Structure formats: structure tokens, C-alpha cells
Amino acid sequence: MNRAVLLLRRRLLLHQSFGVRWFSSSSTSETRLIRNIGLVAHIDAGKTTTTERMLYYSGLTASMGEVHEGDTVMDWMAAERERGISITSAAAAIAWRRHRLNLLDTPGHVDFTFEVERSLSVLDGAIVILDGSAGVQAQTLKVWLQADRYQLPRLLYLNKMDKAGASVEGCLESVRRRLSVETVLQLQLPIFNEEEGGRGGGSSGNNHQLLGLIDLVTGRLFQWPADHRLSEDGKRFNVEALLETENGEIEGGSKTEAFLEPSTRARLTERLLTGRERLIGQLADADEALAETVVLSDHSADHLAAHLPPPTLHAAIRRCTLARRAVPLLLGSSYRNIGVQPLLDAVVHYLPSPLEATRARAVREAAKKMMAKVGGGEEEEALCALAFKSTTDRRLGPLTYLRLYAGRLPVTGQTSVVNVSRGAEMQSSSVEKITRVYRPFADHFADLGKEQQQQQQHSNSSSSSSSFFVSLGDIVVVSGLNSVRTGDTLLAEGAVSKQQQSSNLQQVPFAGIDVPEPVYYCALEAPSLSKMRQLETALEQLTREDPSFQVVLADGEGSVSGSKDRGAASANQIVVKGMGELHIEVGGGGVLGGNRR
Numbered sequence: 381m382n383r384a385v386l387l388l389r390r391r392l393l394l395h396q397s398f399g400v401r402w403f404s405s406s407s408t409s410e411t412r413l414i415r416n417i418g419l420v421a422h423i424d425a426g427k428t429t430t431t432e433r434m435l436y437y438s439g440l441t442a443s444m445g446e447v448h449e450g451d452t453v454m455d456w457m458a459a460e461r462e463r464g465i466s467i468t469s470a471a472a473a474i475a476w477r478r479h480r481l482n483l484l485d486t487p488g489h490v491d492f493t494f495e496v497e498r499s500l501s502v503l504d505g506a507i508v509i510l511d512g513s514a515g516v517q518a519q520t521l522k523v524w525l526q527a528d529r530y531q532l533p534r535l536l537y538l539n540k541m542d543k544a545g546a547s548v549e550g551c552l553e554s555v556r557r558r559l560s561v562e563t564v565l566q567l568q569l570p571i572f573n574e575e576e577g578g579r580g581g582g583s584s585g586n587n588h589q590l591l592g593l594i595d596l597v598t599g600r601l602f603q604w605p606a607d608h609r610l611s612e613d614g615k616r617f618n619v620e621a622l623l624e625t626e627n628g629e630i631e632g633g634s635k636t637e638a639f640l641e642p643s644t645r646a647r648l649t650e651r652l653l654t655g656r657e658r659l660i661g662q663l664a665d666a667d668e669a670l671a672e673t674v675v676l677s678d679h680s681a682d683h684l685a686a687h688l689p690p691p692t693l694h695a696a697i698r699r700c701t702l703a704r705r706a707v708p709l710l711l712g713s714s715y716r717n718i719g720v721q722p723l724l725d726a727v728v729h730y731l732p733s734p735l736e737a738t739r740a741r742a743v744r745e746a747a748k749k750m751m752a753k754v755g756g757g758e759e760e761e762a763l764c765a766l767a768f769k770s771t772t773d774r775r776l777g778p779l780t781y782l783r784l785y786a787g788r789l790p791v792t793g794q795t796s797v798v799n800v801s802r803g804a805e806m807q808s809s810s811v812e813k814i815t816r817v818y819r820p821f822a823d824h825f826a827d828l829g830k831e832q833q834q835q836q837q838h839s840n841s842s843s844s845s846s847s848f849f850v851s852l853g854d855i856v857v858v859s860g861l862n863s864v865r866t867g868d869t870l871l872a873e874g875a876v877s878k879q880q881q882s883s884n885l886q887q888v889p890f891a892g893i894d895v896p897e898p899v900y901y902c903a904l905e906a907p908s909l910s911k912m913r914q915l916e917t918a919l920e921q922l923t924r925e926d927p928s929f930q931v932v933l934a935d936g937e938g939s940v941s942g943s944k945d946r947g948a949a950s951a952n953q954i955v956v957k958g959m960g961e962l963h964i965e966v967g968g969g970g971v972l973g974g975n976r977r
């Protein structure tokens with residue numbers, strides 16, 4: 381392991397209790413506290429930069445990674461660091477406000493669209509990031525439509541608000557026009573230095589320096605000190621309440637007493653009230669319960685803007701977001717460390733738990749119905765999981781990423797599962813054993829079974845190890861499933877009768893991932909026949925890990941492994957299909973190096 385990787389490891393603060401404190405025998409109480417969220421956007425909008433801040437502010441990392449420094453946790457592959465772009469979706473779990481956020485940082489480049497697709501297929505909500513100076517771009521539209529297909533509630537985050545050309549109005553206009561979103565709920569106003577009058581900010585002579593945000597829901601101003609040492613890289617910021625409303629706790633706020641000049645305070649409060657009045661009007665149009673509150677209140681719009689309590693607005697925004705009647709919009713500059721904590725708060729407040737997500741609920745119901753039909757006689761709700769990614773870790777071997785749609789998964793012992801998508805194909809048996817369960821942190825995996833045993837030894841607990849489970853709705857990585865491929869559905873062995881295990885079962889409705897058709901082809905030639913087998917094995921692994929990468933023999937026959945009977949002229953030729961030149965180049969990596977023509 382090289383020095384840079386060791387340093388990176390040190391930055392990751394995987395304290396032992398992180399995973400274990402989430403287990404219990406209750407199947408749904410933890411599920412309510414889970415948010416499975418993807419960051420999706422056009423290339424370079426700032427997904428990885430934002431995710432790095434999320435890891436840091438949640439306490440998972442001791443320092444922040446930067447894409448241009450090549451030291452991020454999420455862009456961990458050598459090719460990602462060299463090129464400064466994300467190539468695979470990286471997963472990491474963080475704790476925020478007593479919730480667990482399973483984050484998937486997806487790539488924005490069009491060639492890696494399958495990474496977005498497989499991520500969205502298992503998520504319950506998304507943060508769509510825009511470059512505040514560019515608005516909606518080609519790939520923004522693409523990921524938006526993908527999220528529509530999976531019925532995902534989402535937040536919009538206008539990043540890069542520090543750039544000179546950034547404009548909230550311009551972005552709002554392009555969101556309405558290009559994404560056809562009727563109701564965008566702007567929840568914050570940006571504060572730039574030309575209007576700043578407090579003592580906490582700095583002045584650089586640059587007229588477009590983003591200093592902070594006004595939160596229209598809670599009526600507070602958040603201001604980040606310009607000196608990043610004072611702000612501990614954005615961890616600490618000043619908070620001033622502009623309205624006399626009941627507010628909840630503030631995560632990361634360091635100073636809550638008044639720090640603004642009276643005239644600045646009056647001007648910002650005026651802006652807040654105008655924004656709040658507009659927000660309440662939009663919510664009253666989109667949400668019946670809030671409309672009723674407004675109608676019954678007997679107060680003027682001005683009065684309501686100043687006095688409507690934040691929890692009433694929170695609840696209305698949440699209802700509208702979950703029902704996909706509206707999309708909340710937040711602002712910031714992740715690179716300048718401004719706005720990420722309020723974005724995390726918004727994830728907890730407005731995006732659904734697995735119990736509330738439309739698609740996840742439908743899959744769970746369908747899985748329960750299917751298990752009732754093929755019944756192995758399990759009384760409790762049995763495990764149903766979707767495999768959405770396979771990878772090979774140098775240390776741990778083949779790993780499978782799972783999203784649990786029904787039941788729960790023990791973290792110790794072995795769990796036998798039936799691969800219902802591949803029952804007929806698998807010659808010996810469709811049953812495989814999950815041997816270990818991990819929580820992913822990009823390319824690092826925390827063994828939950830080991831953590832649980834250590835914790836038990838520590839506390840001298842007498843409770844049986846089998847009472848620790850990964851909850852319904854969670855996302856984990858497991859080992860032991862060597863035949864499982866992306867998109868396969870797994871059911872607990874006990875939920876499927878012996879007879880049914882060897883027959884061809886149907887997929888659980890809604891669980892599955894669409895693989896896009898390849899659009900770019902290239903021919904490969906092994907340098908010699910003896911190298912051919914090596915090349916085929918490497919390509920086999922590649923297609924298993926990335927199904928949008930296909931391999932066809934030059935004579936047009938089937939898969940790599942079916943390559944026996946070829947004419948002498950094409951004996952060492954293979955056609956590789958992918959989503960674009962970059963996909964083939966990085967997907968092949970060392971495997972294809974120099975062989976492309």
C-alpha cells in the first residue's frame with residue numbers, strides 16, 4: 381500500500397460503533413432513520429466536492445479531500461484521480477442528526493450513465509446539483525428523466541454560487557423551462573459581500589463573494605467567516621435569528637447572538653419576509669393542509685410571513701416533496717464550504733425514508749406477495765434484496781452491493797439466499813451463502829459482524845449475536861455471492877420452497893435495473909493466442925462488474941466464455957461495446973492498454 385493511500389486511510393475515522401449502533405431486532409424503527417440518497421448532475425457540477433464536505437462535517441473524515449488535489453475519499457480509483465472526474469458511483473454512509481445517510485456519489489460523464497442508472501434504481505431520493513453559473517445542462521436533463529422513471533423525490537442544489545456568473549434567477553428559469561418543474565420552492569437566499577454589514581464576514585474587494593444564506597423556513601441568517609481557519613473549513617458558522625420564531629437546534633452553528641449592524645439586519649429581514657411570503661403562497665397552492673392553515677388564520681400575508689412557525693412549513697414542504705408536487709431548492713458553494721450543512725438538514729427533513737419511498741414500498745409489497753406464492757413457510761417477513769453492483773476488492777475478493785427491500789439481514793453467521801433471477805441457469809443450485817456483511821466507505825469496507833462481536837465483548841453483553849441485523853431498506857455490501865450479477869433479486873432460502881428453488885421464478889416486479897444499449901464499438905486483438913485466455917478472463921470480470929460493457933467474439937458468437945470455435949483469421953479478435961470511447965478506455969484500463977485499434 382503506498383503512502384498516499386495510507387494517509388487517506390488515516391483520514392477516514394471509522395469509529396467502531398458507527399455501524400453497530402444501528403442494529404436491533406426491531407425491523408422498522410431504524411428504517412425510519414435511513415435516507416438512501418444519490419448525488420446526480422452534469423459533469424463537474426460538484427457532486428464529489430459536495431460529498432467530501434458531507435463526510436467531513438459528519439465527522440467521518442478528519443480532513444476534506446479536493447478533486448484537483450487527487451486526495452478525495454469518493455474518487456478513489458487511480459483513473460479518477462488522474463483525470464479529475466468520477467468514473468464509478470462511490471457509496472458511503474454518514475450519520476447526521478441521528479439519521480444514517482447512505483450516499484451514492486455518481487459520475488456525471490455521459491459514458492458512465494449506467495452507474496447513475498444502477499444507483500437511482502436502489503435509491504429513495506436524489507440531490508440534483510446544478511452549477512449556479514450554468515443552470516440546467518445536457519446531462520442534468522438526462523439524470524432528471526432517469527430520476528423521474530424511478531419516481532424519486534429530489535432536492536435541487538445550486539452549487540458554485542461563488543462564481544461571478546452565478547444566478548439564482550437564471551437557474552430557476554432554466555429549471556422551469558428545461559426540466560418542466562412547475563413548483564420550485566426556493567428555501568434560501570444568497571448573501572454576497574456587497575450587502576454584508578456584519579462583523580463576522582470578510583471583504584476581499586471582490587463584489588461577488590458569497591458570505592452566507594438566509595434560511596426562509598427558519599428565518600435565520602447563516603454566515604461563514606471568510607477565513608477558513610476561523611470556520612474550521614466551514615464547520616463553524618455564525619447564526620443570527622431574523623425572526624422571533626421557535627427554532628430547533630443548529631448543527632455546526634458556533635455563535636447565535638446578534639452580530640449584524642441594525643441597518644443590515646433590517647434590510648436582510650425585509651428580503652427574508654418577501655421570500656417567505658412567496659414560499660408560503662407556493663405551498664398554499666400545492667398543499668391542502670397548509671392552504672387550510674392560511675385560510676383559517678385570519679391574518680394578512682405579511683403577518684403570516686413573519687409568524688408562521690418553521691415546523692408548519694417543514695411539514696408542508698416535506699409533504700409536497702414526497703408527493704413530487706414540488707422540488708425544494710437550496711444554494712451554496714461546496715468548494716468555499718458554504719451551504720453543505722443546511723443541505724444535509726434538508727435531506728433529513730424533506731427526503732423519504734425507505735418506508736415512505738413510493739418505489740421501495742411497491743417492491744416490498746410485490747416481494748411479500750411473491751413469497752406468499754412460492755412460500756417456504758417463514759412466518760416473519762423474509763429477506764428480499766436487489767444486487768445492484770458487483771466488484772472485486774483486492775483484499776476481500778468478490779463483493780456484492782445489496783439494497784434490502786423486505787426483511788432484514790443478520791450481520792454474523794451465514795445467510796443462505798436464493799437467486800430468483802437465475803434459478804434455471806444455475807446448474808447445481810440457485811442457493812448461495814452470504815458470508816460477511818460490510819458497510820461501504822468508497823473503497824474501504826467495515827465488517828459489521830466483527831464490529832458487533834467486538835462491541836459485545838466490550839460490553840460483556842449476553843444477548844445472542846443473532847439478534848443483530850441490518851435493517852429493512854438499508855444498503856450494504858456482502859461477500860460470498862460469486863454467481864450473482866447486477867440486477868439479480870435474492871430471497872431468503874427459507875422463503876422459497878425446495879421445489880421452487882430449482883424452477884425458474886419470476887423477478888420481483890419493479891426490482892431490476894435497465895442496462896442501456898452500447899453505442900460505441902471497438903475491435904481488440906490479443907497479441908498472441910496464448911494471451912487470449914488471459915484477456916477473456918479479464919473481460920469476463922469487467923462485464924460482470926459493468927453490464928453496460930459488452931464483449932462479442934469477432935465471429936459474432938455469444939459471450940467471452942463461449943469462445944471456442946473460431947476461424948483462424950479472427951482467432952484472437954474480440955469486439956468490445958460500451959457507452960463511449962472514454963468508457964471503453966477506462967473500463968478496459970490495463971486490460972485493453974495498447975490493444976485498441
Ligand SMILES: Nc1nc2c(ncn2[C@@H]2O[C@H](COP(=O)(O)OP(=O)(O)OP(=O)(O)O)[C@@H](O)[C@H]2O)c(=O)[nH]1
Pocket residue numbers: 421422423424425426427428429430447448464465466467486487488489539540541542543712713714715716
Ligand atoms: N468555484 C467553485 N468550484 C467548485 C465548486 N464545487 C466544485 N468545484 C470545482 O469544480 C470541479 C469539479 O468538481 P467535482 O466535485 O469533481 O464535480 P463532479 O460533479 O463530482 O464531477 P464528475 O463526477 O466528474 O461528474 C473541481 O475542480 C472542483 O474544485 C464550487 O462551489 N465553486
Ligand SMILES: [Mg+2]
Pocket residue numbers: 427428429455465466485486487488
Ligand atoms: Mg465526481
